[in-house]
Amino acid sequence: MLIFKQSQPGRTGVSLPAGDVPETAGLPESYRRAQEPALPELSELDVVRHFTWLSRRNFGLDTGFYPLGSCTMKYNPKILERIAARPGFADLHPFLPQLRHGGRLVQGALMVVYEFERLLCEIMGMDAFTLHPMAGAHGELTGMMIIAAYHRDHGNRKTEVIIPDEAHGTNPSSAAIAGYRTRSVPTNPATGILDLAALESAVTDDTAAIMLTNPNTLGIFNDQVDRVVEIAHRHGALVYYDGANLNAVLGKFRPGDAGIDVMHVNLHKTFATPHGGGGPGAGPVGVRRHLADYLPISRVVKRSDSTYTLDYDYPKSIGYVAPFYGNFMIYLRAYAYTLLLGARGLVEVSENAVLNANYVMHRLKDVYDLPVQKSCMHEFVLSARRQNAYDVHALDIAKALIDRGFHPPTVYFPLVVPEAMMIEPTETESRETLDRFIDAMRELAALAEKDPDQLRRAPVTTPISRPDEVRAAKAMDFQYPPEDSPNDNERVR
Ligand SMILES: *Cc1c(COP(=O)(O)O)cnc(C)c1O
Numbered sequence: 381m382l383i384f385k386q387s388q389p390g391r392t393g394v395s396l397p398a399g400d401v402p403e404t405a406g407l408p409e410s411y412r413r414a415q416e417p418a419l420p421e422l423s424e425l426d427v428v429r430h431f432t433w434l435s436r437r438n439f440g441l442d443t444g445f446y447p448l449g450s451c452t453m454k455y456n457p458k459i460l461e462r463i464a465a466r467p468g469f470a471d472l473h474p475f476l477p478q479l480r481h482g483g484r485l486v487q488g489a490l491m492v493v494y495e496f497e498r499l500l501c502e503i504m505g506m507d508a509f510t511l512h513p514m515a516g517a518h519g520e521l522t523g524m525m526i527i528a529a530y531h532r533d534h535g536n537r538k539t540e541v542i543i544p545d546e547a548h549g550t551n552p553s554s555a556a557i558a559g560y561r562t563r564s565v566p567t568n569p570a571t572g573i574l575d576l577a578a579l580e581s582a583v584t585d586d587t588a589a590i591m592l593t594n595p596n597t598l599g600i601f602n603d604q605v606d607r608v609v610e611i612a613h614r615h616g617a618l619v620y621y622d623g624a625n626l627n628a629v630l631g632k633f634r635p636g637d638a639g640i641d642v643m644h645v646n647l648h649k650t651f652a653t654p655h656g657g658g659g660p661g662a663g664p665v666g667v668r669r670h671l672a673d674y675l676p677i678s679r680v681v682k683r684s685d686s687t688y689t690l691d692y693d694y695p696k697s698i699g700y701v702a703p704f705y706g707n708f709m710i711y712l713r714a715y716a717y718t719l720l721l722g723a724r725g726l727v728e729v730s731e732n733a734v735l736n737a738n739y740v741m742h743r744l745k746d747v748y749d750l751p752v753q754k755s756c757m758h759e760f761v762l763s764a765r766r767q768n769a770y771d772v773h774a775l776d777i778a779k780a781l782i783d784r785g786f787h788p789p790t791v792y793f794p795l796v797v798p799e800a801m802m803i804e805p806t807e808t809e810s811r812e813t814l815d816r817f818i819d820a821m822r823e824l825a826a827l828a829e830k831d832p833d834q835l836r837r838a839p840v841t842t843p844i845s846r847p848d849e850v851r852a853a854k855a856m857d858f859q860y861p862p863e864d865s866p867n868d869n870e871r872v873r
Contacts, residue, residue: 383430387420393427437843439787445813447740449759449790449802450548450597452627452649459720460652460713469712474704478689490688493680493705496715497664503718503726504623504643505636506666510675512706516624517550519644519663520591522676524558525698526642526667527589527618529674533696536616538588544574546597546794551622560588567796572600572752576607583615592640593622595629595757597794597802599737609639618642618671624663626650627806628734628757631727635666642667651714660707662714676701732807733758736814740805743818747825751797759804761797772828772835774799779846780827780838784820 422430439446446453464470468488476485497509513519524541531538541555545564552562565582568575573596583590590612594602602608612619621635621643627650635643647653648661655661667675673696681691721729734757741750741760748762764774778788778801790802805814827835839845851857 383422383427384418384420386422386426386430389421391421391423391426393422393424439782444785444787445805445809445817446787447789447803447805447817448787449599449761449804450625450793451655451790452625452646452758452804452806453655453787454627454649454652454806455808456652456654456713457717457720460716463716464709464713469709472708487688489705489708490680490690492708492712492715494682494688496711496718497680499715499718500645500664500666503630503634504645504666505634506640506643507636507669508672508675509664509666510679510701511662511664511711512676512700512702513644513663513665514702514707515661516548516622516644516646516649516663517554518701519646519665520550520554520620520622521557522663522665522698522701523620523642523644523667524554524560524589525701526665526671526674527620528558528560529696529698530618530671531588533674536588537586538617539586540584541588541620542579542582542590542617544592544596546796547591547593548597548622548624551591551593555589555591567596567598569751569796572596572598572754573602573604574608576604576611579608580611583611583617585615587612587615587617589618589620589641591620591622593624594633594635595625595759598752598761598797599628599756599759599802599804600752600754601628601633601757605635605638605640613639624649625758627804628730628737630730631723632730636668640668642671647711647714652717653710653713660710662707662710664711674698678705729807730758733805736805736807736809737803739811740803740814740818744803744821747822748801758806759802761794762801762803763797764799764801767825767828768799770828770832772832774801776832776835776838777801777821777824777828780824780835781820782839783841784823786817786820 441453441455472486472489478486493511497511500509501507513522539561540563541560542563542565543551543555544567546567555562563582565578566575567573590608592602592605592608594605596602609619618641619639621640623635623643624646626645630650642665644663644665646661646663648655653662673694675694675697676699677692677694677697678690679694680688682688737756737758737760741756744762749765751761751763764772764777767773767777774791778791781788792800793802794800824835
């Protein structure tokens with residue numbers, strides 16, 4: 381029920397003492413309220429119950445298994461919240477003077493930026509990083525702007541960016557916003573990776589960059605990255621590495637070692653920071669030496685007396701991509717996560733993520749189609765094609781999983797697999813949780829044959845069943861169902 385509907389005239393949650401300063405009539409009439417604000421009147425307990433009830437209608441990592449492929453919904457350790465909540469970080473203001481008091485008030489924060497950039501360089505094999513971009517897609521755009529600046533600076537006329545057909549939709553958008561035409565190259569259906577012959581014939585002297593995701597969105601590791609780099613560089617093109625999902629390769633593979641020129645990392649995936657319903661995220665961008673001059677400003681530098689300062693003196697920089705320093709509180713958490721795990725811990729993350737994904741894949745591949753018959757990395761893609769015979773689709777399986785307490789996997793992506801169900805368990809899930817999910821998926825495969833109608837009716841345990849998702853986004857018309865009487869909806873526009 382809407383909180384406004386629960387209002388009772390005169391009920392209060394707090395009692396304030398009477399004012400001990402004289403009222404003034406000094407406020408101009410135009411600034412004064414003509415009417416009392418329309419706030420609901422409730423007790424503190426009413427308010428606590430209301431918001432607790434609302435929070436329980438939400439599904440999050442802290443409530444259940446969330447195998448949303450490509451999104452890496454891994455557990456966000458609570459100690460990172462404790463660290464970020466420390467007043468020395470939480471109370472910082474971006475306008476704090478760098479120089480007054482010897483800049484002491486911000487030295488810790490600047491050190492976090494400097495040191496985390498250096499750690500990311502080490503983990504990814506790159507020469508310089510910026511923490512400014514505020515999402516993966518934002519990192520891609522930053523990277524494509526760096527590539528464009530590089531080509532302009534070198535007098536190269538380049539008009540096109542090549543992108544594999546399994547790529548995340550943000551890849552072509554980022555390239556297009558940076559001013560490039562995009563060209564798609566196919567994935568080889570047997571190997572599940574980019575077709576080198578097709579790439580070879582697509583690359584021309586107009587190619588500014590190739591965007592590569594590895595492991596790709598099919599969860600397959602491309603072991604020919606060096607060949608891709610060689611083909612690109614032969615034509616004066618650069619290679620962009622979409623490192624949104626590095627959960628399988630931390631401590632195992634460094635993009636820089638394979639010759640990658642520029643990349644981004646999603647801290648809200650691989651580095652366990654909250655996704656926060658679309659933000660705040662962070663998509664740091666790493667470059668090799670020849671691109672470092674184009675990185676966004678400001679840059680944190682370490683002075684000879686070991687103090688840190690902001691430097692804006694980069695004439696070739698693409699400029700600002702974020703207000704102030706990006707999402708500081710997010711990359712602070714990622715920095716703490718990296719230090720807590722250490723080098724060995726990062727390797728264990730990858731190994732357990734890959735182990736978990738392969739375990740689930742092997743226990744489901746007899747009941748669902750597995751388009752690429754290979755070991756997977758951190759995720760894998762099944763197809764509900766076989767279930768289509770009973771008029772059951774990936775969407776029906778996804779919805780039925782909700783009734784069984786699981787967040788659905790990513791469905792209908794990547795586009796190269798019909799009826800795709802992209803499953804990413806992550807390393808933070810226990811064997812017992814994985815087994816419960818496997819049991820549910822196997823039960824649904826059986827139900828598709830025996831009682832497909834039941835699947836098509838799902839979900840039945842949620843406040844609403846199947847909204848028209850496009851209309852829900854484009855023409856919002858909310859209903860607030862009351863607690864236990866779904867027939868008694870109040871409609872508010
Ligand atoms: C999530 C993701 C992105 C985009 O990241 P956002 O932070 O959502 O903008 C890009 N590429 C891949 C492969 C992804 O999984």
